[in-house]
Amino acid sequence: MTIAERKKKLIAEMQSLTNEQTLQALEDVLYAKVDADEVVAYSVVGEPLTLSDYTKAVKKAEESIAIGDFLTQEELEEESEKW
Numbered sequence: 001m002t003i004a005e006r007k008k009k010l011i012a013e014m015q016s017l018t019n020e021q022t023l024q025a026l027e028d029v030l031y032a033k034v035d036a037d038e039v040v041a042y043s044v045v046g047e048p049l050t051l052s053d054y055t056k057a058v059k060k061a062e063e064s065i066a067i068g069d070f071l072t073q074e075e076l077e078e079e080s081e082k083w
Contacts, residue, residue, distance in 0.1 A: 039048040
């Protein structure tokens with residue numbers, strides 16, 4: 001499904017909403033404003049990540065994937081058997 005098709009589907013779903021709470025929840029997500037220094041997630045070891053840190057981590061991960069620096073499912077399963 002293309003982005004344009006997904007947008008049309010989402011718009012159609014939103015137009016058919018009848019539950020005020022569901023609409024409010026969607027608005028809260030859509031219009032959420034987060035400061036760059038606000039904690040938005042935690043690392044796998046429990047360290048807090050600000051929006052800025054999180055964004056940097058995502059970009060770094062995307063770059064690693066783009067250059068092929070990742071383990072396949074099979075490689076990960078083989079590695080985990082050694083644990």
